[in-house]
Amino acid sequence: MQKMFAEYQGKRYEVDIVDGTVTAPMVKNGGYLQRFYSPHLAEYPAELKDPQGYWGVSNVYYFALGYNTRMVKPNEVPKTYEDLLNPRWKGQMMWSTSRGSGAPMFIGNVLQTMGPEAGKAYLQKLKTQNVAKTTASNRQLLDLVIAGEYPIGLHIFHHHAHVSKTAGAPVDWYALEPASATINTISPVTRSPHPHATMLFLDFILSEEGQKVIQAVNYLPSHPKVPAKQPDLKPGGGRFKRVLYFTPDSQLNEGNAWVDYFEKNYLK
Numbered sequence: 001m002q003k004m005f006a007e008y009q010g011k012r013y014e015v016d017i018v019d020g021t022v023t024a025p026m027v028k029n030g031g032y033l034q035r036f037y038s039p040h041l042a043e044y045p046a047e048l049k050d051p052q053g054y055w056g057v058s059n060v061y062y063f064a065l066g067y068n069t070r071m072v073k074p075n076e077v078p079k080t081y082e083d084l085l086n087p088r089w090k091g092q093m094m095w096s097t098s099r100g101s102g103a104p105m106f107i108g109n110v111l112q113t114m115g116p117e118a119g120k121a122y123l124q125k126l127k128t129q130n131v132a133k134t135t136a137s138n139r140q141l142l143d144l145v146i147a148g149e150y151p152i153g154l155h156i157f158h159h160h161a162h163v164s165k166t167a168g169a170p171v172d173w174y175a176l177e178p179a180s181a182t183i184n185t186i187s188p189v190t191r192s193p194h195p196h197a198t199m200l201f202l203d204f205i206l207s208e209e210g211q212k213v214i215q216a217v218n219y220l221p222s223h224p225k226v227p228a229k230q231p232d233l234k235p236g237g238g239r240f241k242r243v244l245y246f247t248p249d250s251q252l253n254e255g256n257a258w259v260d261y262f263e264k265n266y267l268k
Contacts, residue, residue, distance in 0.1 A: 001018070001026060004032070004189075005030055005032075008030075008032055013192070013193055014193060015189050016188065016189065016192045016193065016201075017187065017189070017192075017198055017201065018033075018186075018189055019058065019184055019185060019187070020185065021100065021182045021184060021185070021248060022100075022255075023185065023248070024054055024055040024187050024248045025249050025252045025253075027189065031190075032189050032191075033054050033055075033188075034054075034187070034188040034189055034190045035053040035054055036053060036188050037053065038056065038199075038202055038203050038206050039203075040203060043224065043225065044056070044057070044222065044223065047247070048060075048245065050185075055187040056186055056222075057184065057186070058184050058185070058205050058206075058214065058222060059183075059214050059221060059222055060181050060184070060220050060221075060245075061159075061181060061182045061183075061184070061220070062157070062159070062175070062180075062220065062233070063101070063106075063155045063156065063158065063179060063181065063182075064156065064158035064173040064174055064175040064176070065078065065152055065153065065155070065173065065174055065175075065176060066141075066152070066153040066156040066158070066160070066161045066171055067151055067153070067171065067172060068145050068146060068148055068151050068170055070148070070170045071151040072151050072152065076088070077174050078152070078174070078176070079176070080176060080177075081110070081122065081176055084126060084154075085126065089151075089152065090128075090129050090130055091130045091132070092150060092151050093129065093131045093132065093153070094131065094132040094133070094141060094144065094145070094149070094152070094154070095131055095132075095133065095141070095153065095155055096133075096134055096137065096138050096141045097133050097135050097267075098135075098138065099255065100182070100251075101138050101155070101157070101182070102138065102141075102155060103131075103133070103262050103266065104258040104259045104261075104262045105155060105182070106180070107123060107258045108246065108251075109178070109180035109244055110122055110123055111123075111261075112244060113178050113244055120261075123261070123265065131266070133266070133267070138156045138157050138160065139160050141153045142156045142160050142164065146169045146170060146171050155180075156173070158173040158175065159230075162230055162233060174239075177240055177242040178243055179235070179240050179242065179243050179244070180243070180244050180246060182246050183245055183247070183248070184222075185248055186202060186205060206223070207223075208223055208225055208226055211226040214226075215227070215228065220233055220234060221234075
């Protein structure tokens with residue numbers, strides 16, 4: 001993105017589309033994001049499209065807890081946020097320090113769904129559970145769980161657990177509701193060198209046909225009528241229903257506060 005900004009300032013326009021979880025508002029703040037219209041956006045729920053028309057969503061990443069099936073029996077799996085406070089799990093959980101997918105995002109979910117006062121009260125209780133920390137990615141965190149380092153990994157990408165389970169690893173996932181999710185947005189930019197091709201591409205990606213391409217490569221389609229290749233990986237597929245979708249603006253505007261809370265309360 002910095003490369004694009006530098007090129008635009010030098011009047012060099014070679015970008016057609018930007019994507020990412022927080023890219024859209026950053027490019028918009030720079031004055032380079034273009035509003036657009038696609039008839040397919042009418043098929044999407046409000047949380048998966050920008051009300052001002054700056055972005056649509058190509059695919060979604062859902063978070064859940066991952067657990068080692070050799071260390072945690074089915075009837076022992078935490079099924080609510082309160083269950084994580086059970087003394088049984090003290091010192092037995094781990095999460096990533098990653099800003100975009102780890103503990104700060106878990107904290108953001110709690111604060112947004114429980115409210116600031118109740119959320120912080122809960123997080124202080126969770127603090128006493130001595131959740132272990134790692135700078136590893138969520139994928140690497142899940143690998144540590146699979147290896148038996150810890151029975152539970154908090155806030156992992158649930159499709160990673162599905163992929164590993166399918167390959168024979170002793171792992172599964174459970175979505176604490178409301179589960180949290182980040183969205184991969186796609187947007188056109190101003191001064192696109194190929195504006196017509198850009199719109200054709202955006203229309204395709206947002207269409208049911210394009211979303212089936214997303215499905216075919218094992219990503220999780222954003223279109224409500226297109227299921228995941230493994231249907232229960234999407235809400236309403238049988239394993240979870242309620243989801244808090246982190247919009248790009250909420251991540252950009254509130255993310256620093258979530259990181260600060262994590263660092264002040266869990267890293268000291």
